Amino acid sequence: MQFNNSLRILSTGMGWPSAQPGGLNTYFKHINEALAEDHNLQALVSSAEKPVVKEGLQVTNVAKTQLKLSKRREAFRQHAAWLMDNQEVDVVYSHFAPYSVGVALEAKERNIPVVMTFHGPWSEEIKLEGSGLKHWIKTIIAKNMEMKAYRYADAFIVLSETFRSILHEQYQVPLSKIHIVPGAADIDRFKPSAQRAAIRERLHIPEGTTAVLTLRRLVNRMGLLQLIDAWREVAKEIPNTVLLLGGKGPLKEELESKIKEYDLQSRVRMLGYVPDHELADYYQAADLFVVPSQALEGFGLITVEAMAAGVPVMATPVGGNREILQKFRPDLLFAGKSSADIADGLIRSLRQKESWPTAEQCRIHVLEHYTWARVSRQVEGIFRSVIDNHLIAYGRNRNPRVLAERKGGHEKDVESSVFGSYR
Template sequence: MRFNNSLRILSTGMGWPSAQPGGLNTYFKHINEALAENHDLQALVSSSEKPVVKEGLQVTNVAKTQLKLSKRRDAFRQHAAWLMDNQDVDIVYSHFAPYSTGVAMEAKQRNIPVVMTFHGPWSEEIKLEGKGLKHWVKTRIAKNMEMKAYRFADAFIVLSETFRDILHQNYQIPLTKIHIVPGAADIVRFQPSTERKAIRERLHITEGTTAVLTLRRLVNRMGLLQLIDAWKEVVREVPDTVLLLGGKGPLKEELEKKIAEYGLESRVRLLGYVPDHELADYYQAADLFVVPSQALEGFGLITVEAMAAGVPVMATPVGGNREILQKFRPELLFAGKSSQDMAAGLIRSLRNQDQWPTAEQCRNHVLENYTWERVSDQVEVIFRSVIDNHLIAYGRNRSPRVQAERKGGHEKDVENSVFGSYR
């Protein structure tokens, strides 16, 4: 359906959360759904299976994730080029650097502006999870991919001040090109439940037990090893507490060993991967949510999801979590990232539950600041500004079919001119 003054948006992501859970994919799904309410939007992803999408949303799976990265990149570029040659596109909206470069190059050949959302330093995330020469080479290749993609963007969206600074300092992106738009929560799906007691019984949470929940990918930068170290101290000081830890990843065995070593089997429950359809129940059953991130936490979608469900959140002062809680209840931030900081903060907080914000206060903070409607409105303003500036600076050939003169050698000219502007 075409709305008055609506935009034609070509949106490229990584995957889709029905097949590949994760913060980037969850954000991509929700922002596309919100934008599609008022605009013509087509989204491209790479997924192991057919994405499960909202009725009316146009999402194309251009490549299976089983293919080599180079094949997936080519698939994005080819499909995007075909779309741009057969219909008008006002703006390209990219979310994952490795898949963005070819699409952005095709857009530049057709004089279409490009906005990229920076979800974090992909190469740094890789770097933190391995060692050795082979891993170093892999990290360098990833950084080169990022640098190449980002040089084609007319503007960037980041979810926090922390990622604005990283994008500026590590990738030499001018601050004038960077716009901060925080993430959001699905406020319909995540809300307090009137059936909380029944939900807790179904999840086997004993009456009288304080349930502390965290949902994280089981990798080093998420701080789960430090949280287990802290929890050993917490249970000594505050009985009748249980830590529910959901997620999957390479740290599973190490976490299991540490839990056994500390004798915490009855005080820590490893939930494994929590399916999407069960997330709301776990939020609604929890008394407290904790985010122990050590690095590269761009926003914290799970933080605002938990708060939308009425659950207070404690977090390390890292990235977007610091920004979310600092303007809500600063005392819910740990003093630092160490296990000692977490233990001290949790013990103090659990002993003073009467001082926690109410479910209504938590939810209201989200309703006032972190809804997808609010996010999509801000993103649209950025789109229109970029499009207007692009038209003033370059003009625009509105034809959906760009002929052979934009191919061949001209592609190299575009790449050289864009790269040269940053050297």
């Protein structure tokens, strides 16, 4: 329900999780849904197919992902400019630096404040997944794009202390501009199930087997190679355990080769990509969730999702996972991020299952700290503060471009760049 003092928010993201799964897109979906409960919000994304959108939420697909990045960026800029010229916008809320540059510049030309959520160093993520001169040049271009986008922001939201430090130290953003607002879990969807035995039977998890689950993109920084090395030791020490490994990515063949080399075929099940509609079942079926991240874990969305479903989580002390578990059960953090640290921690924990937090304790911690209602209230508070400061500094002059200047070619370009608006 929207009230008279509701804000008019233009929100720009990367994609939508129904078409392009991932932590950033999942966060973007949920925060937009939460904010739209009380505010007039329009979201812009780039997607290969029609996003599946909650009724009442305004999401416009401005460019196909098959287009070159430069064309996608321009599509965001053009459509955002058209919206800002045709309706009042109180704040621009952006989530992905490459798509944010042009949108933020257009907002600045109209004296509209910009708030950016920093989901991590995009250029560093690229750097970790390749090598060679061309890859290095790609990394430099990405970093320059990020730096340009961040110059236009009035305030930043980060999901952890770790990312606040990175944003400040690597991108020279003043600490006074950075606000920490942790992410959240969909508590209505991810919750313990009374039908757990039936779910485990359907997923072919034998009775009496301890199921350890991880759901990760199959890339180096997620720590899956280290986890398989660790599981080799776990399998020797702890009988009747199986590792369920879900996800897709470039490490698939290397992981499968290592599983075969270690003769772990009966102790590790590669699930492949787990569709969004099956996630809750896998959480509810698991006995333990493990997050072996090696770098750039900004929050730990899957950590709080698993805990909301009543599953205890063990994780490396990296990024947001360290912050989540230190507040809850520090003993569930591995001593470090090496395969030896992960193996030692899992063996110790699996031998002492009676010490695990209960499903109720896991869920209560999420309900107290990591709900989307709580996040949206904090984000709204940041919006209002930024808007108030902007009005003090610049007054109410929006200085919109004359619409006549946008008639003809430009307006036609905007219309042709948009291939779907879904409400």
